Amino acid sequence: MKPKALVVDNDFFFVEFLSDLLEKRGYAVIKAYDGKEGITRLREEAVDLMFVDIIMPRIDGKQLIQFTRNLFPEKSFPIIALSGSLIETIEDVQKIGADYYIAKGPIETMAEHIGRFLDKLEKRAASDAPPEIMETARMFPRQSTAELVEMMDFQEGIVESVGVGILVVDKDAKIIRVNAPSLRILKKSIESLLNRHIGSVFPEAAYARLVTAMKAAARNPEKSATAFQVADDNIHWRVIVSIHRVAQKPVGWIVVVEDVSLWEEQASKTG
Structure with missing residues (x-):
C-alpha cells in the first residue's frame, strides 16, 4: 500500500507542484487548499506525512499543527512546515511544533531541494530525526520579513x-x-x-x-x-x-x- 501524504496550502499551484513530486516518489497524495479542508481530510483519512504552509487564511498552519498533535497524541508522523517568510525568525518557527521546516523559494530550486529532503527523511525513522531548518532562496528581504512577523506576533x-x-x-x-x-x-x-x-x-x-x-x-x-x-x-x-x-x-x-x-x-x- 502506498504511503499517504497530506499537502495543505492555499496556493493551488504549489499544492500541484508538491503533489507531483510526491506522486513520482510513490506517495498517494491527499490535497487540501486551506486549513479547514486540511482538518476535514485528517478526520477522514490516516496519513503518513503532512506538509503544511504556515501562513494561510482562516485556519493557519500553526493552528493546524496544534490540532493535529492533539488529535493524534499517540501517533507520530512527520509534519513539515512550509513558509516563504517565517523561516527568517528561527526562534519563533521552532515553537510551531513541526518536525521539519522548509523555506519556500523558486520552484526550480525547490524541486531538487525537496527531493534531497525526502531522500534523507525516508532513510531515517521520524522519531530519530530532530527538527531541522532546510532553506532555499528567500522570497522576501530579511528586514521586511522581520517586520511582518513582528506585526503578526503583536496582533496575536x-x-x-x-x-x-x-x-x-x-x-x-x-x-x-x-x-x-x-x-x-x-x-x-x-x-x-x-x-x-x-x-x-x-x-x-x-x-x-x-x-x-x-x-x-x-x-x-x-x-x-x-x-x-x-x-x-x-x-x-x-x-x-x-x-x-x-x-x-x-x-x-x-x-x-x-x-x-x-x-x-x-x-x-x-x-
Missing part, C-alpha cells in the same frame, strides 16, 4: 492575552480560530472546536439564542453587537456576537465568551 499577542474567549466563525458557521482563554472558559480542546459548528459549543438550551444573535448581526451588520447570557448549574457566560469584517466586507462572525462567574466570585470576595 493581543488576541491571546485578552481576558475573554474569542471565536472566529466562518460564513458556514464553523469555527476557524480560537484563543487560549476560550479553551479555558469553554473547557474544550482545540481539536474539538476547530472546523466544528459554533452551535456545538453551547448548551442546547442556548442554541436558539445564539442563532438569533447571529441572524440579527447578519441582517444589521452596522449594529456593533448583540449580547445575551447563558446560565445553568455549571456555567454563567456573557456572549457577544458581532459581524466579522475584512476590508469592510462581512466574512463571518466574531463570538466573544466572557466567564461572568469569575467576576461574581471576585465581587463576593471583595464585598
Whole structure:
C-alpha cells in the first residue's frame, strides 16, 4: 500500500507542484487548499506525512499543527512546515511544533531541494530525526520579513492575552480560530472546536439564542453587537456576537465568551 501524504496550502499551484513530486516518489497524495479542508481530510483519512504552509487564511498552519498533535497524541508522523517568510525568525518557527521546516523559494530550486529532503527523511525513522531548518532562496528581504512577523506576533499577542474567549466563525458557521482563554472558559480542546459548528459549543438550551444573535448581526451588520447570557448549574457566560469584517466586507462572525462567574466570585470576595 502506498504511503499517504497530506499537502495543505492555499496556493493551488504549489499544492500541484508538491503533489507531483510526491506522486513520482510513490506517495498517494491527499490535497487540501486551506486549513479547514486540511482538518476535514485528517478526520477522514490516516496519513503518513503532512506538509503544511504556515501562513494561510482562516485556519493557519500553526493552528493546524496544534490540532493535529492533539488529535493524534499517540501517533507520530512527520509534519513539515512550509513558509516563504517565517523561516527568517528561527526562534519563533521552532515553537510551531513541526518536525521539519522548509523555506519556500523558486520552484526550480525547490524541486531538487525537496527531493534531497525526502531522500534523507525516508532513510531515517521520524522519531530519530530532530527538527531541522532546510532553506532555499528567500522570497522576501530579511528586514521586511522581520517586520511582518513582528506585526503578526503583536496582533496575536493581543488576541491571546485578552481576558475573554474569542471565536472566529466562518460564513458556514464553523469555527476557524480560537484563543487560549476560550479553551479555558469553554473547557474544550482545540481539536474539538476547530472546523466544528459554533452551535456545538453551547448548551442546547442556548442554541436558539445564539442563532438569533447571529441572524440579527447578519441582517444589521452596522449594529456593533448583540449580547445575551447563558446560565445553568455549571456555567454563567456573557456572549457577544458581532459581524466579522475584512476590508469592510462581512466574512463571518466574531463570538466573544466572557466567564461572568469569575467576576461574581471576585465581587463576593471583595464585598
